[in-house]
Structure formats: C-alpha cells, structure tokens
Amino acid sequence: MDFTLSEEQKMLVETLRTMGERENFRELAKKIDETCEFPFELMDRYAEMGLLGMTLSPEHGGGGQPAVNAVLAVEELAKFSPMIAAPVFESNVGPVRVIDLFGTDEQKKRILPGVCSGKLSVSVCMTEPEVGSDLTSLSTKAVEDGDSYVLNGRKAFITGGGHASHYMVYTRFGDAKGYKAIGGLLVEKGMPGFTFGKQERYMGLHGMPSCDLFFDDVRVPKQNLVVPPGDFGKLMWTFDIERCGNAAMCLGVAGGALNEAKAYAMERNAFGRPICEFQAVQFLVVDMATKLDAARLLVYRAASGAGQGLPSIYEASMAKAYANEMVVDVTDKAMQVFGGYGYSSEFPVERMYRDAKAWGVAGGTLQMLKIGVAGMIFGRRFDQRK
Numbered sequence: 593m594d595f596t597l598s599e600e601q602k603m604l605v606e607t608l609r610t611m612g613e614r615e616n617f618r619e620l621a622k623k624i625d626e627t628c629e630f631p632f633e634l635m636d637r638y639a640e641m642g643l644l645g646m647t648l649s650p651e652h653g654g655g656g657q658p659a660v661n662a663v664l665a666v667e668e669l670a671k672f673s674p675m676i677a678a679p680v681f682e683s684n685v686g687p688v689r690v691i692d693l694f695g696t697d698e699q700k701k702r703i704l705p706g707v708c709s710g711k712l713s714v715s716v717c718m719t720e721p722e723v724g725s726d727l728t729s730l731s732t733k734a735v736e737d738g739d740s741y742v743l744n745g746r747k748a749f750i751t752g753g754g755h756a757s758h759y760m761v762y763t764r765f766g767d768a769k770g771y772k773a774i775g776g777l778l779v780e781k782g783m784p785g786f787t788f789g790k791q792e793r794y795m796g797l798h799g800m801p802s803c804d805l806f807f808d809d810v811r812v813p814k815q816n817l818v819v820p821p822g823d824f825g826k827l828m829w830t831f832d833i834e835r836c837g838n839a840a841m842c843l844g845v846a847g848g849a850l851n852e853a854k855a856y857a858m859e860r861n862a863f864g865r866p867i868c869e870f871q872a873v874q875f876l877v878v879d880m881a882t883k884l885d886a887a888r889l890l891v892y893r894a895a896s897g898a899g900q901g902l903p904s905i906y907e908a909s910m911a912k913a914y915a916n917e918m919v920v921d922v923t924d925k926a927m928q929v930f931g932g933y934g935y936s937s938e939f940p941v942e943r944m945y946r947d948a949k950a951w952g953v954a955g956g957t958l959q960m961l962k963i964g965v966a967g968m969i970f971g972r973r974f975d976q977r978k
C-alpha cells in the first residue's frame with residue numbers, strides 16, 4: 593500500500609501553498625468573510641493555472657487528471673478559506689461532471705470549455721423548500737411540449753444561485769412518483785420564467801452565492817436533457833464525487849485550524865512559558881492532528897479509488913460523514929487552544945468553526961449518509977418510509 597504523493601501531486605500542493613502565502617490568502621479569507629463578497633478575481637488566475645476543470649475531459653479543454661488531484665487542490669486552498677477553494681471544487685467535482693460523464697457531445701462542447709476558462713459554471717439543484725433528505729419526493733416537474741420541456745417548481749439553498757451560468761436541475765418528468773421519474777435538465781440563466789430569490793445569509797461560508805430558484809413555465813429545449821428519467825442512479829453516483837470534494841473542504845478547513853492552533857500554542861505564554869509546553873494543550877493538538885489524518889486517509893482512499901471516474905459510494909459516504917464530524921471537532925478544539933481570542937472575530941479560528949458547520953448538511957446530511965452506509969454494511973436497504 594502506497595501512501596505517498598507523486599512528484600506531480602507534491603508540486604501541485606506546494607505551488608498552491610506558496611501562492612497562498614505570497615498573495616496573503618489568509619488576509620483575503622478574512623476580507624471575504626467580512627464583506628461577504630466572492631473572490632471572482634481568482635477565476636482567471638485559476639484558469640491560467642489549469643486548476644479549473646483539471647479533472648474534465650482533455651478533448652473539451654479539461655486536464656484529464658484523476659479526482660484525487662482535485663481533492664488535493666481543494667484541500668490546500670480551503671486551508672485559507674472554502675471560498676478560495678470553491679472555483680476549483682465547482683469545476684472539478686461539481687455537477688459539471690454529470691455533463692462530462694453522461695452529457696451529449698453537443699452539451700460537452702457547449703459547456704466544458706467555458707467551465708475550464710472560468711466563463712461558465714454549473715450549480716446542482718436538488719433541494720426544494722419542502723424536500724431535502726427525502727429527495728425522491730421532489731415536486732419540480734418538467735412536461736414535454738414539442739421540442740421543449742416546460743419546467744415548473746422551486747429549488748432552495750442552491751450554491752452558486754444567481755451567479756452560475758447553468759443549473760443542473762433534478763426534476764420529475766411527468767406525474768410518476770418515486771426516483772424512476774427523476775432526471776437532470778440543464779437550465780440556463782436568463783431563460784424566460786427562471787428567477788432567483790434573495791441571497792441567503794449563512795452562519796459561515798460568507799461570500800458564497802446561494803439562493804432559491806423559481807421556475808415558472810420555463811421552456812427548456814430538449815437538447816438540454818442531460819440525464820433522462822430512469823437514470824436517476826447516474827445523477828446520485830456522480831454526486832458521490834462531489835461528496836469527496838465536500839470532504840476535501842473539511843480537510844482544508846481543519847488543516848487551516850490546526851496550523852493556526854499550532855502557531856498560537858508556540859507563541860502564547862501562560863505561567864511564564866509557551867502554552868504548547870502544557871500537556872493538556874498538547875493533547876488537544878495531537879487529537880486534532882490524529883483525527884485530521886484519519887479523515888485524510890478515508891478521503892484520499894475514496895478519491896484515489898475514483899481514478900478519472902467515480903468513487904465507491906461506500907467509501908465516499910464514509911469519508912464525507914467522518915470528515916464532516918472531524919472538521920467541527922478540530923475547529924472547536926482550535927478555538928479552545930486560542931482561549932478568549934478563539935471566540936474573537938479578530939482571529940481566524942472562529943470563522944473556521946462557522947465554516948466547518950456547513951459541510952455536514954450540504955451534500956446530504958451526516959444522518960442520511962450514515963443510513964446509506966448502514967445499508968451497505970448490513971447488505972439491505974432500510975426504507976425510511978416504512
């Protein structure tokens with residue numbers, strides 16, 4: 593079993609680390625949190641560096657790299673802030689992968705090069721005001737009409753909402769109930785009848801565009817059908833790569849908090865000596881480092897197993913669930929190491945804790961992931977409706 597990164601992967605991580613230090617991403621992260629403004633200026637830069645679409649098909653402008661490289665890049669940038677990592681996340685493990693894997697040639701040509709150059713982005717639209725975990729009860733509906741579908745419904749908590757150019761909408765086709773009638777339709781910003789709600793104000797992840805979407809008789813050409821009804825499994829399977837990205841965000845935020853706590857423990861004095869000399873503080877930091885490494889092994893296993901395709905559902909779900917709990921614990925401990933200053937917004941660990949809380953809900957709740965893993969461990973499906 594080989595746990596070492598390749599020379600190319602080490603160089604990727606090192607390049608991002610030094611760029612973040614040179615360009616003071618630590619300060620940028622603070623600014624984003626305070627102003628709630630997404631750092632769109634990074635898009636061109638990331639595109640030039642080949643970070644956007646690094647996992648997408650080379651014939652459409654992508655880098656053709658394995659998923660684990662994107663996970664490493666997201667982790668490294670998220671040490672500063674998930675917002676700084678977000679474009680790399682969206683363009684490599686987001687719903688654009690559905691188009692890359694299952695879209696038509698025409699869709700790939702239309703969308704993928706734009707995603708790689710930072711001009712286009714795709715949001716995933718599953719959740720509705722009345723339906724989150726119980727996804728297969730969604731009520732957004734597409735009805736066939738000539739060469740189009742007419743789409744009606746509402747989506748909630750959509751990351752990228754209002755800013756993304758394209759929206760991968762999970763919708764029911766016709767009146768049939770359950771997952772068999774659900775597919776994925778690509779809706780473009782600006783289509784008549786497609787409007788946005790007010791931007792969300794979350795506890796953390798300040799600066800991340802997010803809002804409700806409203807579809808009022810939106811006429812979507814049939815050529816925008818990416819995943820037809822009957823192939824719902826393809827949508828969910830692809831979503832597992834997004835779950836690896838979510839877990840990579842957790843690794844980054846926890847890694848950032850660990851770095852902060854370590855540095856602070858060496859410089860802060862109490863009783864005439866640095867607090868890192870107290871065993872209680874050492875144990876906090878050791879627990880943080882151990883849990884972070886354990887999560888890292890799970891996440892890298894899932895992402896490595898995906899290769900240039902998709903991960904095992906078992907490995908991705910387990911990695912995400914563990915990383916989601918780990919990041920809350922690690923950032924909580926980092927705040928403790930900082931004492932009173934940990935609770936102050938002058939220091940980054942308070943923001944990291946707020947950012948940490950998002951991941952166990954976004955991308956499917958911890959509870960729902962564990963229910964899925966339980967089904968795989970016991971070898972039977974636990975129907976939540978019975």
Ligand SMILES: Cc1cc2nc3c(=O)[nH]c(=O)nc-3n(C[C@H](O)[C@H](O)[C@H](O)COP(=O)(O)OP(=O)(O)OC[C@H]3O[C@@H](n4cnc5c(N)ncnc54)[C@H](O)[C@@H]3O)c2cc1C
Pocket residue numbers: 715716717718719722723724725726748749750751752794797950953954955956957958959960963976
């Ligand atoms: C920061 C953030 C970003 C997001 N981005 C997106 C996005 O881009 N696109 C998108 O579509 N959605 C997005 N979401 C929405 C997210 O996917 C949903 O919030 C999530 O799936 C949970 O759905 P819900 O909020 O309706 O909670 P509910 O489904 O109402 O669940 C409420 C609680 O009940 C628990 N629960 C429900 N059913 C069961 C059960 N059977 N057994 C045990 N516990 C259960 C849940 O675990 C949860 O704790 C985002 C959310 C957040 C916070």
